[in-house]
Amino acid sequence: MFKFGQDIGIDLGTATILVYVKGKGVVLKEPSVVAIDTKTGRVLKVGLEAQNMIGRTPGNIVAIRPLRDGVISDFDTTEKMIRYFLKKVCRNRFFKPRVMICVPSQATGVEERAVHDAAMQAGASKTYIIEEPIAAAIGAGLDISKPYGNMIVDIGGGTADVAVISLGEIVVSSSIKVAGDKFDEAVVRYIRKKHNIMIGDRTAEELKIEIGCVYPRDEVLSREIKGRCLVTGLPKVVTVNSNEMLEAFEECATMIVDAVHAVLEKTPPELVGDISTGGILLTGGGSLIYGLDKLLSHETGLDVHIAEDAEFCVARGTGLSLNYMDTIRTGTRRPYGDVR
Ligand code: ADP
Numbered sequence: 001m002f003k004f005g006q007d008i009g010i011d012l013g014t015a016t017i018l019v020y021v022k023g024k025g026v027v028l029k030e031p032s033v034v035a036i037d038t039k040t041g042r043v044l045k046v047g048l049e050a051q052n053m054i055g056r057t058p059g060n061i062v063a064i065r066p067l068r069d070g071v072i073s074d075f076d077t078t079e080k081m082i083r084y085f086l087k088k089v090c091r092n093r094f095f096k097p098r099v100m101i102c103v104p105s106q107a108t109g110v111e112e113r114a115v116h117d118a119a120m121q122a123g124a125s126k127t128y129i130i131e132e133p134i135a136a137a138i139g140a141g142l143d144i145s146k147p148y149g150n151m152i153v154d155i156g157g158g159t160a161d162v163a164v165i166s167l168g169e170i171v172v173s174s175s176i177k178v179a180g181d182k183f184d185e186a187v188v189r190y191i192r193k194k195h196n197i198m199i200g201d202r203t204a205e206e207l208k209i210e211i212g213c214v215y216p217r218d219e220v221l222s223r224e225i226k227g228r229c230l231v232t233g234l235p236k237v238v239t240v241n242s243n244e245m246l247e248a249f250e251e252c253a254t255m256i257v258d259a260v261h262a263v264l265e266k267t268p269p270e271l272v273g274d275i276s277t278g279g280i281l282l283t284g285g286g287s288l289i290y291g292l293d294k295l296l297s298h299e300t301g302l303d304v305h306i307a308e309d310a311e312f313c314v315a316r317g318t319g320l321s322l323n324y325m326d327t328i329r330t331g332t333r334r335p336y337g338d339v340r
């Protein structure tokens with residue numbers, strides 16, 4: 001009896017890797033982290049297990065994020081990571097899957113090729129690469145096949161990507177390295193300067209998610225945090241509130257707003273007209289920071305919506321796009337009007 005292979009979509013994000021299997025949905029969501037033994041160069045753990053090792057390992061083991069800045073700096077490790085995740089979801093070795101991968105937007109053609117080859121070596125029957133904003137739009141349920149302008153702002157860990165899409169292609173886009181990670185770093189810096197204590201990245205991220213905001217909250221929230229006092233070197237507890245977070249995030253938030261403005265300025269007028277009707281769609285985990293929709297709406301005068309399941313849009317889009325193989329361009333991605 002003849003059976004078709006599986007169709008798999010991979011969102012190779014700077015912070016998170018998601019795998020979508022046709023007919024099942026998103027089956028895997030793990031941090032894009034790899035633990036390496038620096039003495040032997042061996043990959044010890046991948047994903048969640050690697051993340052749990054951060055800060056708790058002997059000196060010769062380091063946990064790294066090979067895609068952190070949206071650039072694939074370490075091919076070897078990235079390849080091992082892809083292989084590991086593909087193996088994890090493909091128990092049945094006999095049917096080689098078709099794989100659609102979305103790589104970070106700042107990746108070069110050479111890096112894309114490396115990802116493609118890694119997936120092939122990991123056992124894919126065919127591998128395609130899709131541009132991130134296209135995947136995000138498809139995953140968010142937009143119909144991008146018409147001559148109509150849609151604006152997508154995808155904010156991840158390492159990069160924020162702004163794109164205007166029409167007729168299934170990117171018309172104008174921009175990618176900046178200001179996203180979730182930069183917000184975390186801003187919290188660390190702010191707390192050190194204002195309260196004289198040092199906190200870790202994990203604590204900073206928790207603060208961002210729990211009380212952070214880039215637009216004033218209706219109700220001021222506060223939270224106690226523990227850190228190391230820079231004066232005494234001893235543990236110290238301070239209370240931080242959401243208005244302080246607003247201050248800490250101002251610079252990062254402004255850079256995202258500016259990127260959106262820059263893309264709007266380069267967008268042909270007819271498409272701007274469409275966007276003023278349809279609004280801007282936010283996707284990616286970083287877009288969940290409180291008030292980003294309100295801030296962008298305030299600064300552009302446009303409607304701004306956060307996509308349902310914003311963190312899953314790209315993954316779902318990669319999987320679904322395997323249905324439209326004929327209409328999606330693959331290969332190098334240097335769209336017209338790129339303002340990067
Ligand atoms: P990538 O596509 O680059 O892998 P993701 O889309 O997974 O990134 O987004 C990861 C970022 O989203 C992280 O910086 C994380 O802190 C942030 N994030 C996730 N949930 C929230 C939330 N509720 N509020 C603010 N930031 C969030």
Ligand code: MG
Binds near residue numbers: 011314
């Ligand atoms: Mg992403």
